[in-house]
Amino acid sequence: MKWAAWLVAMILGGLLAWTSWGLFPRxxxxxxxxxxxxxGARNAVAAIVLGARLYDTLFEVLVFAMxxxxxxxxxxxxxxxxxxxxxxxSPLLERAADVLVPAIGVFGVYxxxxxxxxxxxxxxxxxxxxxxxxxxxxxxGIRALAQEFPQPILxxxxxxxxxxxxxxxxxxxxxxxxxxxxxxLANMLILIKVSTGAWTVLEHFAAHxxxx
Amino acid sequence: MITLVxxxxxxxxxxxxxxxxxxxxxVVGVGAHSLALAGVYLSLAxxxxxxxEAAIGFGLVTFVLLLALRRAGRLVVAATPTYPxxxxxxxxxxxxxxEILKRLAQRLHRDLxxxxxxxQEIPRLLEAEEADLAAGGFLPAxxxxxxxxxxxxxxxxxxxxLGPGPLGAVAGGRAADFLPPGGRRFEDDxxxxxxxxxxxxxxxxxxxxxxxxxxxxxxxPEVQLSYFPxxxxxxxxxxxxxxxxxLAALEELLDELERTGELEELMRRYLR
Numbered sequence: 165m166k167w168a169a170w171l172v173a174m175i176l177g178g179l180l181a182w183t184s185w186g187l188f189p190r191x192x193x194x195x196x197x198x199x200x201x202x203x204g205a206r207n208a209v210a211a212i213v214l215g216a217r218l219y220d221t222l223f224e225v226l227v228f229a230m231x232x233x234x235x236x237x238x239x240x241x242x243x244x245x246x247x248x249x250x251x252x253x254s255p256l257l258e259r260a261a262d263v264l265v266p267a268i269g270v271f272g273v274y275x276x277x278x279x280x281x282x283x284x285x286x287x288x289x290x291x292x293x294x295x296x297x298x299x300x301x302x303x304x305g306i307r308a309l310a311q312e313f314p315q316p317i318l319x320x321x322x323x324x325x326x327x328x329x330x331x332x333x334x335x336x337x338x339x340x341x342x343x344x345x346x347x348x349l350a351n352m353l354i355l356i357k358v359s360t361g362a363w364t365v366l367e368h369f370a371a372h373x374x375x376x
Numbered sequence: 377m378i379t380l381v382x383x384x385x386x387x388x389x390x391x392x393x394x395x396x397x398x399x400x401x402x403v404v405g406v407g408a409h410s411l412a413l414a415g416v417y418l419s420l421a422x423x424x425x426x427x428x429e430a431a432i433g434f435g436l437v438t439f440v441l442l443l444a445l446r447r448a449g450r451l452v453v454a455a456t457p458t459y460p461x462x463x464x465x466x467x468x469x470x471x472x473x474x475e476i477l478k479r480l481a482q483r484l485h486r487d488l489x490x491x492x493x494x495x496q497e498i499p500r501l502l503e504a505e506e507a508d509l510a511a512g513g514f515l516p517a518x519x520x521x522x523x524x525x526x527x528x529x530x531x532x533x534x535x536x537x538l539g540p541g542p543l544g545a546v547a548g549g550r551a552a553d554f555l556p557p558g559g560r561r562f563e564d565d566x567x568x569x570x571x572x573x574x575x576x577x578x579x580x581x582x583x584x585x586x587x588x589x590x591x592x593x594x595x596x597p598e599v600q601l602s603y604f605p606x607x608x609x610x611x612x613x614x615x616x617x618x619x620x621x622x623l624a625a626l627e628e629l630l631d632e633l634e635r636t637g638e639l640e641e642l643m644r645r646y647l648r
Contacts, residue, residue, distance in 0.1 A: 209424040275427070283423035288431040295435035302443055362436065366443075 204343035205280040213285065214347050215336075221350075222333045225357060229326050232361045235368055242372040253303060261303035268296035276355040280347035289351065290358020297363050306370040315367075318360050325356040379419045386412035399449050399485050407438035451486040451622075453477060454493050454501045455512030456546075456564065459589035460646045461529070461610065462490075462512040472529070472646040473511045473612070480629050484622070494563045496548025502615040508622055510613040513585060515550035523619045525626050527609035529647065531583045534601045541578030544568050551581045554604055569595050583608070 193199060193216060200208045203215030213221050272293035279285035301309050332350050335341040386409055393405025410433030417426035455473075457463045462471040469490055481488040491507055499520050501507040515531070516524060533554055535543065545551040546568055547561035555561070560577055562568040565586065571577045573595075581604075582590075590596050614623045633639035 207424075283427055285424060285427075288424075288427040291428070291431035291436050295431065295439055298436065298439040298443065302439065302446070306443075366440070 202342070203347070204345075205347055207280055207282055207284075209283070210280040210285055210347055210351075214280070214350050215342065218333055218336055221354075222330065225326065225329060225354065228357065228361060229322075232322065232364055235365050239368045239372045244371055258303045261299050265296050265300055268299070269293060272296065272355065272359070273352075276351040277348055279351040280344055284351075286351040286354025287358055289355045290362065293355060293359035294362030297359065298366065301366065306367060310367050310371070313363070313367075315364075318364060321356055322360045322364065325353040325360075329353045329357065379416055382412055382415040382419060386416060397482065397485060398487070399445055400487070403438060403441045403445060406441065407434050410434040410437065449486055450489050451477075451481045451484060451509065452489050452491060452507045453509045453511050454491045454498045454507035455510065455514075456495045456498075457492060458513030458586060460585070464492075472642055475642050475646075476612075476626075476629065476633070477509070477511060479633075480622075480626055483629060484625055494548070495546050496563070498548070498613075502613060505615055505617075508615050508618060509626075513583065513610050514613055515583060515608055515610060516613060517548060517550050518553050520613075522613040523616060523623055525612040525614070525623060526630060528611060528630075529585070529643075530607065530609045531585055532608060533581060533583055533604040533606065534587060535579060535581055535604070536587065536596065536599055536601060537579040538572060538596065538599060539575060539578045541575065543579045543581055544571055544577035545581040550608060551583060554581050565590075572596065585610070 193212075194202070196208045196212075199216050200206065200211040203211040205211040205215070272289045275284035275292065276286050276289035279289070297309070329350060332341070332346060332353070336346060389405055389409035389412055393402045393409055396402040396405060410429060413433065414426040414430040417423075417429055455462050458471075460471060462469065462473040462477075464470075477488055491501070493501065498507070498510045498514070499522060502510055502522055510522070515533075516522060533551055535554075543555055543559040544562055545555045545559060546564060552559075552561055559581070560571070562571060568577075568580055568582075569590065572580060587596075587601075591598070612626060614626070630639065633642070
């Protein structure tokens with residue numbers, strides 16, 4: 165155990181030294197106003213995340229997708245727990261969910277759609293839509309909600325958005341596609357990817373490790 | 377300036393969250409901490425990061441924790457009201473077992489919740505994991521294979537005879553095991569007592585503690601008793617699969633209460 169801790173410390177120290185000696189490539193960026201206008205955005209962060217540093221985003225989405233695949237594969241051999249009766253919640257929560265969930269959904273989509281103009285973007289928007297789904301899950305129970313979102317359709321959405329995102333990224337990198345439409349579309353796809361991913365993880369843990 | 381204030385607030389909220397004994401307050405603290413942190417990012421001119429922090433830290437994480445707390449944060453006790461052990465006094469619950477359960481819930485960082493159910497429902501609730509513990513003068517029947525805590529209060533079963541007719545007992549408990557053929561089973565104490573009052577049963581099999589309560593409340597007159605020979609005692613029962621968590625914590629708590637003399641003090645207060 166001790167030697168493993170030493171090994172990890174050495175590797176981390178080596179990585180730190182390597183990066184601080186400037187051995188990683190550091191591509192230069194043009195001035196940010198210029199870069200923002202060039203990629204067709206008004207929010208500099210969107211231009212960088214989906215334009216100048218598109219590789220970062222694509223690999224981040226891939227890491228996220230791999231995490232989802234990992235959850236699916238790791239939980240599959242576990243037996244499905246039998247359903248436990250849902251915890252009775254107060255009617256207040258159910259009403260609140262009915263009122264709030266449409267607003268949360270609209271706000272999430274708005275954040276994704278306006279991510280290239282103002283702060284926002286696909287990742288926080290996906291997290292917000294995922295939170296809305298969680299609110300419904302709290303009010304109605306996870307199993308009841310899972311029956312409304314069949315797993316195959318969710319998988320298709322998730323992998324379909326990933327494939328479309330890769331196509332968009334490829335077009336941007338190889339064919340020089342750029343502009344507001346590309347950023348909006350990419351943010352929307354990230355929204356779908358992140359929210360379905362968050363829901364899938366929750367649903368799998370609930371199904372295999374016991375209803376919560 | 378505002379950054380500094382918000383940072384201090386975030387630090388304070390994190391400390392608050394860590395210091396809570398009740399997990400729900402801890403979750404609330406974590407959520408508020410994330411919100412303050414989002415404010416720090418915003419004041420540092422990073423609105424995108426602030427938005428992501430608010431959406432993930434305040435929204436998603438808080439909800440996941442709340443969802444987890446919903447079942448894991450409760451200690452559900454299935455019980456039948458039994459006078460000096462666990463009973464309702466107006467709005468609140470009191471009794472010897474209540475004092476122990478309160479300390480156990482605090483030790484496990486859970487919110488205590490009592491489900492008042494008929495005695496025969498208890499094993500099913502524990503096996504379905506709908507309740508974690510059984511209490512309220514729990515005398516295990518011979519057919520029930522539930523993990524039990526140590527003997528809490530010794531008692532014996534008695535046969536009370538008020539008139540001619542079959543004997544009655546509350547269904548599901550140990551008393552029903554001792555019912556002779558032809559005996560009748562009732563859902564709870566109330567049903568049994570009203571049957572006794574009506575004369576549709578001539579007597580009852582009951583434990584001494586309940587009999588004492590009935591007698592003090594003037595529900596039955598002083599009568600001749602015949603004791604069953606078995607020495608019994610009241611226990612707590614836990615749900616199968618919780619032996620190493622809840623039962624171990626309960627035994628540890630009882631050990632400690634015994635060592636400090638608190639258990640004796642409680643016994644004196646409630647069973648005098």
